[in-house]
Amino acid sequence: xxxxxxxxxxxxxxxxxxxxxxxxxxxxxxxxxxxxxxxxxxxxxxxxxxxxxxxxxxxxxxxxxxxxxxxxxxxxxxxxxxxxxxxxxxxxxxxxxxxxxxxxxx
Amino acid sequence: xxxxxxxxxxxxxxxxxxxxxxxxxxxxxxxxxxxxxxxxxxxxxxxxxxxxxxxxxxxxxxxxxxxxxxxxxxxxxxxxxxxxxxxxxxxxxxxxxxxxxxxxxxxxxxxxxxxxxxxxxxxxxxxxxxxxxxxxxxxxxxxxxxxxxxxxxxxxxxxxxxxxxxxxxxxxxxxxxxxxxxxxxxxxxxxxxxxxxxxxxxxxxxxxxxxxxxxxxxxxxxxxxxxxxxxxxxxxxxxxxxxxxxxxxxxxxxxxxxxxxxxxxxxxxxxxxxxxxxxxxxxxxxxxxxxxxxxxxxxxxxxxxxxxxxxxxxxxxxxxxxxxxxxxxxxxxxxxxxxxxxxxxxxxxxxxxxxxxxxxxxxxxxxxxxxxxxxxxxxxxxxxxxxxxxxxxxxxxxxxxxxxxxxxxxxxxxxxxxxxxxxxxxxxxxxxxxxxxxxxxxxxxxxxxxxxxxxxxxxxxxxx
Numbered sequence: 293x294x295x296x297x298x299x300x301x302x303x304x305x306x307x308x309x310x311x312x313x314x315x316x317x318x319x320x321x322x323x324x325x326x327x328x329x330x331x332x333x334x335x336x337x338x339x340x341x342x343x344x345x346x347x348x349x350x351x352x353x354x355x356x357x358x359x360x361x362x363x364x365x366x367x368x369x370x371x372x373x374x375x376x377x378x379x380x381x382x383x384x385x386x387x388x389x390x391x392x393x394x395x396x397x398x
Numbered sequence: 399x400x401x402x403x404x405x406x407x408x409x410x411x412x413x414x415x416x417x418x419x420x421x422x423x424x425x426x427x428x429x430x431x432x433x434x435x436x437x438x439x440x441x442x443x444x445x446x447x448x449x450x451x452x453x454x455x456x457x458x459x460x461x462x463x464x465x466x467x468x469x470x471x472x473x474x475x476x477x478x479x480x481x482x483x484x485x486x487x488x489x490x491x492x493x494x495x496x497x498x499x500x501x502x503x504x505x506x507x508x509x510x511x512x513x514x515x516x517x518x519x520x521x522x523x524x525x526x527x528x529x530x531x532x533x534x535x536x537x538x539x540x541x542x543x544x545x546x547x548x549x550x551x552x553x554x555x556x557x558x559x560x561x562x563x564x565x566x567x568x569x570x571x572x573x574x575x576x577x578x579x580x581x582x583x584x585x586x587x588x589x590x591x592x593x594x595x596x597x598x599x600x601x602x603x604x605x606x607x608x609x610x611x612x613x614x615x616x617x618x619x620x621x622x623x624x625x626x627x628x629x630x631x632x633x634x635x636x637x638x639x640x641x642x643x644x645x646x647x648x649x650x651x652x653x654x655x656x657x658x659x660x661x662x663x664x665x666x667x668x669x670x671x672x673x674x675x676x677x678x679x680x681x682x683x684x685x686x687x688x689x690x691x692x693x694x695x696x697x698x699x700x701x702x703x704x705x706x707x708x709x710x711x712x713x714x715x716x717x718x719x720x721x722x723x724x725x726x727x728x729x730x731x732x733x734x735x736x737x738x739x740x741x742x743x744x745x746x747x748x749x750x751x752x753x754x755x756x757x758x759x760x761x762x763x764x765x766x767x768x769x770x771x772x773x774x775x776x777x778x779x780x781x782x783x784x785x786x787x788x789x790x791x792x793x794x795x796x797x798x799x800x801x802x803x804x805x806x807x808x809x810x811x812x813x814x815x816x817x818x819x820x821x822x823x824x825x826x827x828x829x830x831x832x833x834x835x836x837x838x839x840x841x842x843x844x845x846x847x848x849x850x851x852x853x854x855x856x857x858x859x860x861x862x
Contacts, residue, residue, distance in 0.1 A: 296520060299630050299638055306639050310420070310646035317423045319743050319768055322651060322750030323486060325423050326618060328433055329647040330493050332416050333618075335440060335640040336500045336625045337467075338409075339632050341447045343507040344466070345457030352507050353459065357466050359503035364470025366497035371437040372478035373489060377754055378430035384762035 324377050331370025337363035401449065408446040409636040415439025416640055420647070426763045443636060483758045484715045487611060487748040488546045494618050495539025501624035502532030502591070508631050509587060519579055524630040526575045529587070530594045532624035535617050537598025542617065545602075545610055546747065554606035554670040561668065564600050571597060604670040608789070611748040612655040612666050619648020651749050658743035658769075660795065660805030688824075691842040693851055696783075696818050697858025699842075700726075703780035705736040707772060709809055710756065712746050713786020713822065719849035720759035723785060726852055727765070729859045739765050740772030740782075740809050742790035773810050782814035784835075786848050792833045803831055817841040820848050 317325050340363040344356030415436045422432020448457060457463070481489050505528030512521070544550045574590045577583075605613050622644025629637025656663045700706060708727065714720060727737045739761060745752035753766050767775065776782055784791055791811040794801035811817050817840045824836070835841060844851050 295633065296630075299633075299635070302635050302638050303626060303642050306642040307646050309417070310643040311650060313417065313420045313424075314643075314647045314650050317420070318425070319654075319750055320741070320753040320763060320766055321423050321426060321429055322654075322743075323490075323746075323748055323754045324429060324433075324750070325420075325647060326615060326651065326749060327486070327490050327493070328419060328423060328436070329622070329644045330490055330497065330618060331433075331440075332419070332436060332640050333497045333501075333622050333625045333644040334493075335412075335416075335443065335637060336497060336504060336628060338443055338447045339504040339625075339628045339634065339637055340500055341444070341457070341463055342450065342452055342632055342634075343504050343511065344459055344463055345450075346452040346511065347459060347507070348511065352510055353462070355503050355507040355510070356459075357462055359500045359507065360463055360466035361470045362496040362503065363500035364467045365474045366493050366500060367440060368471045369474035369478040369489070369493045370497075371433065371440070372475055373481070373486075373493075374433050375430065375437070376479065377483075377486075377757075378426075378433055380754065380757040380760075381426040381429065381763050382757070382760065383427070384764050 324374055327370060327377065328374045331367060331374055334363060334367025334370050337367050405446045405450055408442055412439040412443035413636050413639040416643060420643065483755055486751060486754065487614060488543050490748065491539045491543040491546060491614050494614065494621050495536050495543065498532045498535030498539060498621040498624055501621060501628050502529050502536060504628045505529045505532060505631060506587065506591065510584065513582065513584060521631060522579055522582065524627050526578060526590065528624050528627035528631060529591060530571060531620050531627060533591060533594035534598035534601065535620040535624060537595045538602040538617050541599055541602040542610055542613055545606065552606055555603040556670045560604055567593065567597050567600060605667060608744065609666050611744065612652055614748060615648050615651040615655060619645045619652065622648055655744060655749055658807060660807060686837050688836055688843050689841060691844055693844060693854035694858055696842065696844060697855050698862060699816060700730060700781060700855065701733060701859050701862045703735055705779045706730060706781045706783060707738050707740050707776050707779045707814060709740045709782060709784045709787050709791055709811055710745065710752055711785065711787025711790060714848055715755045716786065717848040719852050720755055722849055722852040722856060724759045724761050726856050726859065729856060737765065738767050738772065738775055741766050742769055742809050745787060745790055769807060769809055773813065776810055776813040779814040781816045781818060782811040783818040784811055785820045788833055789831060791835055792831065794831065794834050801831065811835060812838055812840060819843045820851050821845055822847060
């Protein structure tokens with residue numbers, strides 16, 4: 293039961309920290325927040341790898357195989373689409389035509 | 399350092415990058431970098447997992463794992479790269495659904511795997527919760543996708559006794575969980591799986607129209623919780639942290655969205671909003687007089703204004719007019735007209751969707767202002783121009799207690815000196831409600847496709 297308690301501790305602390313951080317996300321970025329957090333729950337891929345990697349029966353193999361496919365879809369698609377979206381958010385370009393920077397300051 | 403400790407350290411690193419990513423989303427400046435950091439953290443976790451020992455041996459079926467990953471990736475990358483930004487809610491629904499499905503499958507597989515070793519009751523409970531929540535999320539997301547993609551009606555689907563039937567299905571699911579806990583029977587697990595599927599579909603059917611985006615945030619949170627449940631089963635802090643973060647973010651967004659519509663979450667989920675209103679909206683069409691204008695009139699009005707607030711809605715994206723709107727705004731700015739884009743929190747088809755659609759059209763993010771700021775700017779604005787929005791500027795939300803959207807915070811376009819309303823027709827909006835603002839004496843209507851009208855406006859403003 294000690295392990296369970298440790299997991300519960302992690303869960304509760306994360307819930308509070310997460311809420312604090314996420315509450316600070318401005319509404320302008322709520323769509324990327326959704327797709328970004330979507331990508332993060334794609335971490336279930338790690339779980340899917342573990343169950344397929346320990347599969348002992350054909351049934352487990354089939355289920356695990358499907359789980360890895362779905363989880364990969366989730367994680368890869370999630371990060372790619374979030375990146376594509378965030379790339380579009382640009383500040384106002386400086387009006388002065390003298391500077392030729394791409395606005396790609398670090 | 400033992401192999402397991404090293405892997406756990408890498409997992410800890412990975413969990414930290416997820417927090418960094420969410421923190422990065424605090425401003426558009428650092429958001430992209432944060433997301434890339436999280437993607438890297440995820441990659442580290444995945445690679446580390448290949449070296450993990452399970453049941454006392456290294457991972458089996460590495461070839462199968464790689465094959466499955468390859469299949470997943472070749473479907474995901476093009477989909478994510480080429481889908482239209484307007485279709486973003488559907489895409490999020492799909493990626494969310496497959497995540498829920500994966501969590502559910504992981505829980506099932508683990509149950510099948512450990513069943514013979516008579517696991518502790520709490521382990522079985524975690525598995526069953528993972529199956530239930532993951533499958534509800536999967537099925538619910540599938541229906542939400544079908545609604546958004548217009549494969550089925552976007553309106554709520556209701557039938558007599560719906561709430562009671564749903565409640566009964568829910569209760570049976572709970573009873574099943576208890577029975578499985580006691581008996582540990584595998585066949586009953588499949589029954590639970592099927593029942594969870596039914597529950598997910600039944601739960602989502604009565605939710606329609608403008609409420610679907612709220613639903614997606616909620617399902618996002620469900621998937622997060624299902625992942626956290628899998629984390630308990632597999633003994634992985636990484637999964638628990640990531641799942642809980644997403645669960646928290648989904649619930650927070652769900653509450654924000656409900657608040658932005660002036661309604662409680664239970665009202666959003668259980669009231670089948672929008673099904674009744676369509677009927678009244680259709681026959682309430684007594685002819686009332688409106689004032690209409692030509693693009694020439696409006697072009698002159700805009701050119702001589704000193705402050706213009708643009709209020710875009712999803713209709714703008716439907717007619718693909720974001721670029722032209724930005725062009726118009728730039729022309730006006732060149733004439734020293736101050737221009738803002740006022741974004742309602744529920745504009746578009748998901749939280750913050752309108753911002754993404756405008757960012758895609760190269761509108762700088764400094765010009766996008768939130769509702770509260772917009773309402774203070776509007777008090778001194780000469781023109782408020784509503785393009786493709788409707789419910790989010792409907793004064794009935796503020797002053798007509800009989801209106802179904804009463805209580806929803808709105809952008810008060812009527813505070814401006816003049817209101818210009820670009821509209822395709824007199825048809826009501828997403829929520830199916832007539833708009834008082836159209837009949838306001840301040841309001842000038844310009845009928846026609848938003849893109850055509852805006853293109854004409856650009857020409858007029860250029861010439862003047």
